[in-house]
Amino acid sequence: GDVTDGVKMRPGHEYELYTSSSDELVESVCKNYPKIEGINTYFISGNHDASIFKAVGHDICKDISDKRSDMIYLGRDCAVIDLCDSVDLELRHPWDGGSYALSYRPQKMVEAMEADSKPKILVIGHYHKSFYMFYRNVHVFCPGCFQAQTPWERGKSIAVHMGGWILGLDISEKGIDRIYPEFIPFYAPIKDDYKNLR
Numbered sequence: 001g002d003v004t005d006g007v008k009m010r011p012g013h014e015y016e017l018y019t020s021s022s023d024e025l026v027e028s029v030c031k032n033y034p035k036i037e038g039i040n041t042y043f044i045s046g047n048h049d050a051s052i053f054k055a056v057g058h059d060i061c062k063d064i065s066d067k068r069s070d071m072i073y074l075g076r077d078c079a080v081i082d083l084c085d086s087v088d089l090e091l092r093h094p095w096d097g098g099s100y101a102l103s104y105r106p107q108k109m110v111e112a113m114e115a116d117s118k119p120k121i122l123v124i125g126h127y128h129k130s131f132y133m134f135y136r137n138v139h140v141f142c143p144g145c146f147q148a149q150t151p152w153e154r155g156k157s158i159a160v161h162m163g164g165w166i167l168g169l170d171i172s173e174k175g176i177d178r179i180y181p182e183f184i185p186f187y188a189p190i191k192d193d194y195k196n197l198r
Contacts, residue, residue, distance in 0.1 A: 001046020001093030125173035148189030
């Protein structure tokens with residue numbers, strides 16, 4: 001989620017953006033999001049993308065997916081992907097705030113799941129944190145983010161974990177036999193990347 005920065009997320013948000021109209025955001029993502037032959041990106045919307053939907057009823061992620069055949073839009077805020085018959089992966093982008101402990105919100109999400117509806121892998125965006133835990137037989141990942149800390153995050157003392165996960169899986173008819181998570185950190189952010197996309 002949060003393929004775009006959205007609009008009017010809070011007072012002054014518009015001054016932290018390199019572009020702000022819906023059409024410009026679609027054009028920017030389509031132009032700048034990496035395109036590699038043979039690789040598709042499956043994504044959901046986040047609260048920033050939803051800000052446009054809430055303001056004018058426009059699903060910006062659908063437009064992006066319509067213009068980029070390698071970007072497959074799975075829906076708003078949540079989607080389940082069947083990796084194979086025995087393994088499913090759920091994507092979520094909640095709208096609530098983070099917590100002091102990295103594990104608190106993910107743990108509460110998994111605790112709220114019915115036993116027969118739990119995915120094998122749960123990936124939770126929104127918090128800009130990198131985290132992994134195995135809880136109630138669910139492999140839970142917070143994927144980190146690809147944007148440096150913004151002035152708003154700095155002012156709120158919110159740290160960001162830049163980077164992303166690569167997951168290796170050994171799968172059988174029973175499900176996941178072994179999982180090999182590797183976090184690839186980004187240590188050197190681009191200064192003011194939130195408003196100077198190149």
